[in-house]
Amino acid sequence: MSASTSTATPPVYRVTGRRVVRSEWSKFWSLRSSWITLGVAVLFLVAIGSVAAALYTPDGPLGGKDADSGAALTLALAGTNLAALAVGALGVLMSAGEYGTGMVRSTFAAVPSRLPVLWAKCAVYGPIAFAAAALGALVSFLIGSAALHGEPIALSLGDAGVFRCLLGAGLYLGLVGVYGVTVGLLVRSTAGGIAILAGVVLVLPGLTGLLPSSLGDTVSRYLPSNAGQSVMTLHASGDSLVGPGAGFAALLVWAVLLLAGAAYRLRRSDV
Amino acid sequence: MIEVRGLTKRYGDRTAVDGLSFTAPPGRVTGFLGPNGAGKSTTMRMIVGLDAPTGGTALVNGKPYAQHRAPLQELGVLLEAKAVHPGRSAFNHLMALAYTHGVPRRRVEEVIDLAGLHAVAHKRVGAFSLGMGQRLGIAAALLGDPAVVMLDEPVNGLDPEGVRWVRELLRGLAAEGRTVMLSSHLMSEMAQTADRLVVVGRGRLLAETTVDALVERSADKGVRVATGEPARLRSLLAGPGVTVTSAGAERLVVSGLDTRRIGEVAAEHRVPLYELAAESVSLEEAFMQLTQDAVEYQSVDAGRAA
Numbered sequence: 001m002s003a004s005t006s007t008a009t010p011p012v013y014r015v016t017g018r019r020v021v022r023s024e025w026s027k028f029w030s031l032r033s034s035w036i037t038l039g040v041a042v043l044f045l046v047a048i049g050s051v052a053a054a055l056y057t058p059d060g061p062l063g064g065k066d067a068d069s070g071a072a073l074t075l076a077l078a079g080t081n082l083a084a085l086a087v088g089a090l091g092v093l094m095s096a097g098e099y100g101t102g103m104v105r106s107t108f109a110a111v112p113s114r115l116p117v118l119w120a121k122c123a124v125y126g127p128i129a130f131a132a133a134a135l136g137a138l139v140s141f142l143i144g145s146a147a148l149h150g151e152p153i154a155l156s157l158g159d160a161g162v163f164r165c166l167l168g169a170g171l172y173l174g175l176v177g178v179y180g181v182t183v184g185l186l187v188r189s190t191a192g193g194i195a196i197l198a199g200v201v202l203v204l205p206g207l208t209g210l211l212p213s214s215l216g217d218t219v220s221r222y223l224p225s226n227a228g229q230s231v232m233t234l235h236a237s238g239d240s241l242v243g244p245g246a247g248f249a250a251l252l253v254w255a256v257l258l259l260a261g262a263a264y265r266l267r268r269s270d271v
Numbered sequence: 272m273i274e275v276r277g278l279t280k281r282y283g284d285r286t287a288v289d290g291l292s293f294t295a296p297p298g299r300v301t302g303f304l305g306p307n308g309a310g311k312s313t314t315m316r317m318i319v320g321l322d323a324p325t326g327g328t329a330l331v332n333g334k335p336y337a338q339h340r341a342p343l344q345e346l347g348v349l350l351e352a353k354a355v356h357p358g359r360s361a362f363n364h365l366m367a368l369a370y371t372h373g374v375p376r377r378r379v380e381e382v383i384d385l386a387g388l389h390a391v392a393h394k395r396v397g398a399f400s401l402g403m404g405q406r407l408g409i410a411a412a413l414l415g416d417p418a419v420v421m422l423d424e425p426v427n428g429l430d431p432e433g434v435r436w437v438r439e440l441l442r443g444l445a446a447e448g449r450t451v452m453l454s455s456h457l458m459s460e461m462a463q464t465a466d467r468l469v470v471v472g473r474g475r476l477l478a479e480t481t482v483d484a485l486v487e488r489s490a491d492k493g494v495r496v497a498t499g500e501p502a503r504l505r506s507l508l509a510g511p512g513v514t515v516t517s518a519g520a521e522r523l524v525v526s527g528l529d530t531r532r533i534g535e536v537a538a539e540h541r542v543p544l545y546e547l548a549a550e551s552v553s554l555e556e557a558f559m560q561l562t563q564d565a566v567e568y569q570s571v572d573a574g575r576a577a
């Protein structure tokens with residue numbers, strides 16, 4: 001019984017960034033939970049968006065608005081917050097989940113420099129979350145458009161800004177996926193990570209009301225959830241939202257901060 | 272080759288590994304032996320860079336493990352704690368590790384067969400028995416065709432057939448010139464697998480020795496003799512370097528002479544013997560003595576320090 005390969009010359013293996021990405025890709029798709037959670041996120045987007053559009057009546061809460069208000073997009077993207085929870089939770093599962101199962105020891109024994117794993121997880125999951133969310137948003141919008149056909153708020157895909165908003169929804173959720181991965185690495189607990197993420201997406205925007213109003217408004221605008229709203233809203237109205245460019249920049253800054261924190265923790269702590 | 276120098280790990284005020292130094296050379300099976308809590312698993316985690324040492328260094332083939340370009344080709348490890356996602360199949364688990372190094376699928380299939388996991392390769396690892404999980408861990412350790420194989424308590428949970436498989440595997444790997452290191456808290460297990468021994472207790476090195484040396488050391492504990500004429504035999508055996516002690520009415524314990532010589536003397540002088548046996552301490556006892564000694568040294572040290 002021999003443990004060596006049949007080849008005469010020993011093979012030359014090597015860890016590269018691309019290979020770590022390939023590994024993370026295969027890890028992602030080889031777990032049933034990935035498919036289910038990603039499916040749930042898309043389902044939230046499509047189902048909630050289509051139902052919201054189907055329930056629209058001109059004398060409902062959005063009555064009296066015109067197409068330019070972007071109400072059709074608001075309806076189509078009504079499921080974004082819930083989808084963000086699912087997408088973020090899956091990101092937490094990808095990272096903190098490995099600590100829970102112990103898989104992390106195999107992962108870092110194979111890639112002991114550790115940081116490539118962080119980059120690879122984000123490079124794999126960010127685009128997957130983006131693609132799933134952008135697709136979900138598009139489908140939701142198209143179903144909604146059919147339902148809203150002939151209504152005053154109806155928009156079509158070719159209308160100015162519509163495409164940007166749908167893309168924005170994808171980008172926001174793609175980055176929420178990255179937030180999930182990094183928060184998971186920071187807290188190393190699936191339950192804790194998901195709770196933190198839910199808090200940031202759903203609860204935190206409400207809490208800024210407790211700050212002095214001028215400061216509270218400023219902070220609130222740049223929170224991930226509101227910055228996310230900015231990138232997928234047709235016309236940012238009033239004080240609550242910044243423009244899409246500034247919103248996207250804020251989302252990126254959050255991602256960079258979280259990545260830096262996760263990288264620091266990864267390098268400094270024992271596995 | 273594994274070279275550990277002055278390795279120390281403290282968790283808070285608890286010292287798990289305390290200035291440990293030893294070498295595991297190529298071509299040999301080095302047994303890493305010590306009671307539970309001696310710091311074996313911690314040492315192994317530090318060797319593969321999962322835990323950072325508080326002090327000292329651990330080199331794998333001349334470099335810290337994390338600085339190798341293909342770590343899995345330098346050293347394959349089986350850790351004591353679980354290191355697999357239960358929702359993944361054995362095949363997918365190994366593929367995920369293989370991808371990081373560009374290890375081909377063919378090699379993954381090879382180690383699956385080698386570990387006898389062929390039938391269950393596509394089942395979820397969560398449904399595996401302890402023994403199958405252990406086999407998967409060993410398959411993962413061999414994945415990169417590594418020059419060093421380091422296994423933490425590899426026979427845990429294995430059936431007798433599996434235990435024999437691990438023994439033969441490890442001996443085979445060493446015979447191929449690889450460095451093999453395995454840990455255990457059971458001396459009996461080591462005696463059958465390892466040639467060299469690194470014995471630790473409370474995080475410290477107690478002995479770096481060979482199984483043979485330990486056997487020798489434990490063997491020379493005297494010869495038990497039973498005879499109807501103990502007083503006469505006693506005077507016949509007396510000589511320089513020989514001590515004879517009485518152990519009952521008809522019993523003597525002789526040290527300094529082997530069974531053969533005692534038998535000859537007795538036959539020459541027609542002293543009837545009822546029993547003649549080398550009194551040996553079992554390896555297990557020798558190991559216990561070693562670890563007990565260490566505990567004593569430690570309290571002496573503590574006394575000196577205070």
Ligand SMILES: Nc1ncnc2c1ncn2[C@@H]1O[C@H](COP(=O)(O)OP(=O)(O)O)[C@@H](O)[C@H]1O
Pocket residue numbers: 282285286287305306307308309310311312313314
């Ligand atoms: N992560 C940790 N945090 C705190 N203490 C630890 C940790 N890992 C191990 N220890 C302690 O270090 C000592 C050595 O443990 P270990 O290396 O597992 O010993 P062994 O493998 O020889 O049984 C034990 O007392 C254990 O409780």
Ligand SMILES: [Mg+2]
Pocket residue numbers: 308311312313351423
């Ligand atoms: Mg242990």
